[in-house]
Structure formats: C-alpha cells, structure tokens
Amino acid sequence: MDIPEKYEAEDTELRWRDAWAGQDLYTWDPTRSREETFVIDTPPPTVSGSLHLGHIFSYSHQDFVARYQRMRGKNIFFPIGWDDNGLPTERRVQNLLNVRCEPGVPYDPNLKVERVDGKPKDPPRAISRKNFVELCDIVVKDDEKIFKSLWTRMGMSYDWAQEYATINAHCRRISQLSFLDLLEKNEVYQDERPVLWDVDFKTAVAQAELTDKERPSAYHHLNFRVDGTDTNLVVATTRPELLPACVAVVVHPDDERYRAYVGKRAVTPLFHVPVPIYADTKADPEKGTGVVMVCTFGDQTDVEWWTQFKLPLRQVLDRAGCLRPVTFGQPGWESTKPTDANAIYAQLQGKYSKQAQKTIVEIAEATPGVIAAPKKDIVHAVKFFEKGDRPLELIPARQWYTRLLDKKDALIEQGRKIGWHPDYMRKRYEHWVEGLNQDWCLSRQRYFGVPIPVWYAIDANGETLYDQRIVPTREQLPVDPLADAPAGFREDQRGKPNGFTGDPDVFDTWATSSLTPQIASGWVDDPERHKKLFPMDIRPQAHEIIRTWAFYTIVKAYLHEREIPWKNIILSGWILDPERKKMSKSQGNVVTPEPLITQFGADAVRYWAGRARLGVDTALDEQVFKVGKRLCTKLFNASKFVIERFTGLDPAALTPDQITCESDRAAIAQLRPLIRRAADAFDEFDYAQALQLTEEFFWATFCDNYIELAKPRTYDEGLTEGKLSAAATLRLLHRALVRMFAPFLPFLAEEIWHWAYAADPDMHASVHRSPWPTLDEFAAIPEPKSPRTWPLTLLVAEAVRKAKADANLSIKAPVKRVVVVCNPQDAAALDHAVLDITRMLSINVLDLNETEGTAEPTATVELA
C-alpha cells in the first residue's frame, strides 16, 4: 500500500468507514462460550433531539473498552439501540405534524399528514393513539439514520446486526412480558391514591423523575376562628388557593400556644368550613405560626395526615391544575355559609392554581378579619417533574405500581455485588435506595409508549370493574388494549355494558429502558441466547441517571431472576463548558460534534474523550482536540519513517535474534512494563491511564529518543548488523504501539496497520481484530545486560542537548568531548551504547570516568 505524503484525517477516516461497512469485524459470534464473551449494555440514546458533544464523549469511552476487549480476544457483544419511546418524541411529532393524540378517536388506516413549517395555521388534528404511534415511528426513523451516521463517523464498533429501538415490537413485547411476570409474582399492583402529577403533561410521574427548583413564594397569614369561641388560630400557608380544599388543622402536641384547642374545630375563613384540630408531632412549632392547614393535597405531609386521620377528600384541582367546579353546601362540602362560599369559589373556578392564588389573596385582603398579618416573602424549593415547567401537584388517580419499599435492603445488597467505576458512585445508588419513599409508579397517561397489557371487564351497568382484569397470554404480546380486543370478546363490545375496556395508559419509559439487558438477550423468548449474554459485563452510563436507569435495571433483574444485570457499571462524567457549566439545551451552551470532527478528525475527537477519566466532569478545552490531531500527525509521520526507511527489506527476514544491539534491547525493555501497565489499567476500565501511558511512551521514549538513537544506524551502507537490529526493533516496537493506540485512534491505526502489518501471519488483517500486545511477543529478545543502559543514555543525551541549547547551537553541532563520571557498573552499562550515543549526538569523544561509590552519575559537555 502506498503511504501518502501528508496525513489527511478526513481522507483516511472516510476510506476506512466505507471499508469497514463491508466487513463483519464487530459481529458477535453466538457460538462462542460465555467466558469468551464480553457483553456491553449500551445506552440507547434518546433519538428525539440531536447528539451533542457529551454523547460523543461517553460513547467513545464505551468503544475504547470494547475495542480493547476485542483485541484481548473476547467475543464482543456490543449492541446499539435507540430510545425513541416517550415524551420527547411525542412533543416532536406534535409540533412537526400538527397533530394531537385523542385516545377516543378511531384508527384511520389511510391517515395522511404533512410536515408543517413554522407556525401551523390550523389547530392540531386529533388522531387515534395507533395513528399517533405510527407517526412517531416514522419520525424517529429519520432521526435514527442521522444518529447512525454519526456513530459510524466516530468509528463506534457496534454490531449493527443487534440494532433495536425501544418502541419496536420486540421491545414492546419484552416490556409487556416483564409486566405480566411481575403481575404473576405480585410485584406490581394497581391503586388509587394521591400521586405526583404533572399538570401540563397530565400524567403521573415517579419519585425518580422529580427535581427541586427554587421558587419565590410567600406565607399568607389567615385567621381560622376556633368554633364556639372568639379566638383565632393563625395559619401560615403558601398555598392559599387550596383553602377550599382544607380538611383539618394540625398543631404540635407540645405547643403550649395551641394545646387547649386540640379536639375542637376551626372554621376556615371565606368558605366557613368547620374542620377538626389535631395534634401531631409532624407539625413544626418553629415553622410559620405552628398551625398547619391540611388540604387535599398541598404536599406529602397532607397525604400522610389525610391517611392517618382518615380525613375526607375535598379535591379542588383537576388534572390540568385548574380549580374544578364544586358546590359548598353539598355532601362532603359542608359550610356554615354556603352561599358566601360559593360566591367566592365562583371567582376561583376554572383558574389555574397560580391565578387562583392571586385572586383569593385579593379577596382575602378585601374581606375584613381574614388576613391576620402581612404576607412574608420567602424562597423555597418546589417539586417539579424533571421535564416539566410547572410544579407538580398531588392528585388522586388510579395507577400501577411496582413494589420497591419492601425490598430496599435487597436492592442495596444487589448494588454491592456490582463493581462501580469509580467506586464512590455506589454510594449515590445506596443513598437513593435508602431514601425511597414510594413504590415505583409505572403508568403514564401518555401515548407513544408501551401500552399496559390489561383490559377490564365492564359490568351490566357500564361500570368498569378494575379488579376484574383480563390479561393477554404471553404468546399474544405485544398487544395494544386500545386497538386489540381481549380473547373471548369482540371489538364491538369495547366500552359496552358486559363488555370490556382497555387500560388507556402506557408504561414509564424507564419501565422499558430498565430492560435493555433482557431486550438485547431475548430473555424468555430465547433462553439459550439469554444465558450467553446475561448478566452482562458492563453497563456504561451517565451518573445523573443512577437513580433511574441503573436503579430500575437492577430492580428488574432482581425481581425477574434474583440476579444482578451486569458485573460492572462504568460512569462517565459530564462535559462542562469552558466556564464549568453543565452543557444543556436550555443553557444554550451545547456544542455540536460535527464541526469538531470535520476540523480535527474523529480520531482526534476520540483522543479528547480518552483523556478524561471515568466519573470526572471535564471542562471543554479545544486545545485538547489540537493535541489529539498533533498526536495523529506524529504517529503518521513516525510510522512513515519506520516503514519507508526499510523499503526493500523483507519484513519476514527480520527476526528477534537479529536484535543484538544493547540500545535496542534497552528500548524494548522499556516497552515491557508499558504493555503490562496499560493492560492493567484497561482491565480496570481506566482507558485514560492506558492512553496516557501509551502516548507518553510513544512521544518521548519512542520518537524523541529511540528513533533518534537508532536512526544513524538505519543509514548504514549495506545490511550491517546494527542496521538489521534497528530495523527489527523499530518494527517490533511500532507494531505494538499501533495496536495500543488502536482503541483510541481506530482509523489511523487501521491505516498504518495496512501499510505494514496486515499481512503478518500471526496478526489479523484488521488491527482491530489483532491481539493486544503481550510480553510473549518479546520473549525471544534478551533483556539488556544492564537496566541502567537506557537511563544513562538519556542522561548523556540530555546533558548534550542542554549544552547545545544554552550555546544556541543546532542539535547537529559537533561535540568535542563528553566526560561521564560514574561508578564502574554504570560505566559498563553505558559502554554498551557508546557508539549509538556518539552517533546520535555527534560526539567526538565520550570518556567514561569510573569512580567508586554510589554517587549519581554526571555528564560534562565540552563543545567544539
């Protein structure tokens, strides 16, 4: 193969990308044993949106490990999936096609919609869930193509035969199988109770999807008359709009101020609703006025008191977060002055809670005797759905749950069986499990997701019987209960008395994502394959989703098989912008990878990723790409030298026994520990350490010193012993280094490999299937007579270089004399390399002045 004059990353990378596409270098071999196989639980990226530099970063880390393990001879299972199921896709489809999902609408097999550019003229078209899901499928397919092309460009060594998407039939089936299995095991259950609710998406969410946001708020001080007295209890509340939902008042049992009122009733202002006064230690005397109003529902404590005191439900918020119609004076809505209450409520009804709050405060301020004290502004943390824009509410709803609270200890124990890299990430997992306070809410009131595979019977009166569930058989899955009729029923019985109805909900996307190991392995559908792939070797992922993806995956593996899902989990850090801020779309500081790849090359971008250790957040520094590109250029040029210098010399004629020079043996002795240390680092998933060691050796030991030392001999006339020894050594060192760089710089390494080594009988045609260097390859080469030869050579070289630099002379300028003062052992060691040293540094005379004692050797330089 011809070696180009100059290194052109784009040319090299395009060529190999195309060449690899036609080969099956990365194909998993199902016939090989589990022990020989290395299985990666690749994160499926969310396809709606674009990949940013952070993805390139962490996905490169996975590929380093995969490529290393492959070179160690492992049969790599490295699948890639697309996480297309879920809210982000729904939003994209709604905007792109101007449609909205309306579950009651019948399926239209001939539905045609067009993409809209800019703001749509018409209101969104209501379509069936099945149509909506089909449109989502079409849209994500396009994104997946773009993602695939970027991964290919980055040289990711996926086995594309294992490609999947989390919404495809296989994933829906596995996800539904999981649910049915847990239903049989009584690990999932349905319950109607207050649930964390997002009023914009109109769906329940789980504890793991919460995030706190600081919001300005205020304590409003309201007078509650104690029934039958002239005394007022002052309630401090941040949610005055929930006053109509008030069902009780609570004080601390030891609070002297209020002890006398416990057991009496208080009357809410404005609505005149008598409510009981309870004592409970959860009421904090220090907070507000020490008097808490219990509403259905303002916060989690309200739910607890509501349950504890068996309080009535006065639900005022509807699922959109608006105040729904209620009538005081009706059963459950007692009021001593219902007419007044209804007049006030009429002004709130239909408003979002925030507007209702404003209104009720105005009314309270205008009504004498209601406000006890001026409001007090505060800032406090409020719970949000992580993807939501408005605070969560607690709204009673029927939902499916997975039992978690009864197995916290077991889940912590499972976590301890897994290797966490870095290890301290294990603590994050354990703290999360310890802090769990709810079972996992599985159901979402959304559309583009995996349907919950359950139908319910409808009785003769048209009432849905939630405890009379109809579940499909395993063979039927995947099913859509809104489109498919259960066995024994006809479609026209849907929604009719004595008929059936389908569960309208879909699963939390994590319910499916948590099954990536089972999705990839085939699980119960292919037990043989499952056995060969599960538990997996590594799960690579980001640390902020330990509480979701890692946690839920551990939960599923435990509930289904009492197993851990993988032996190790490796956690990449984040890419921060140069100001150390996390990259995010909302911050507007996201860097797209394509221009960087074009400018520096995929190998250089991978190099940048390889410099960051696991778990460490790294500030983006464009200089590092430059360094990566420089490394590629250097590797290209050094390789060109090593190979072209000996054009015409048959590589097969170069054998280990020709390596006779002490300098050469000394250089090889430097490589041995490098190979071991880099492999050790890689075995611990510390690719960054492996890269650093390799790079350091390559640049300093190999290029700056060894090549320069050996170079004069390579110009010998004829095939001298020294020249052959140098040729064999250069080739051997170089062949090892190219392989050690291969996981990081796969394109360039492959290119160089094909210049020189692809035809090697004990290697593979591709560097990526060639063995990682082992000490065995160098076993036939004797150790140098002294381990001091190499360091002493460097000592002389450094002294001479410094002398020349100090004198502003060219490095080629001749040196009259160098006197080395050292002990006899060192003198003997150095003596082996005298010829190479003098030739490299143009030294006329090198005197070795032996002195007894252990004093450090010194070199004195006398310039010409």
Place this chain on the structure above:
RNA sequence: GGGCAGUUAGCUCAGUUGGUUAGAGCGUCUGGUUUACACCCAGAAGGUCACAGGUUCGAGCCCUGUACUGCCCACCA
C-alpha cells in the same frame, strides 16, 4: 439540613500502597532549515500542592477542623 466528590503551574489535568529537588500537555519566553514530522526539535521560566492543626524520621497523599466549587438527596404548612 444530610451525603458524595473536588480544590496541585496562567489554562486543562496526572500524581500508583506516605519516601530524594512535585509532573505532563497547552500557553509564554529563548534557540534550532535535523534527509519521519515546523501539526517539528531542544532548552528555560512558572507551584507555600485551598487554609489551619495533628500523626510520622518523613505528608500533595493519612487524621481532625475550616473555607470554597460542583453534584446527589431531604425539607416544601
């Protein structure tokens, strides 16, 4: 409020179980047409290892405390 990390040269980061004078790259400065490479080579300057105590013959590393930064969790009347 609880927890987990981190704080080392102007910048980005290494620093293995405590062991001479603390490292690299980038940047800066000085020199060098050297037949692989000027996307290069050589050299130099640059650090009270956040701070304060302690253990030790010896601490960047171990212990205690403090400050700051980031993340996770809790609180939400």
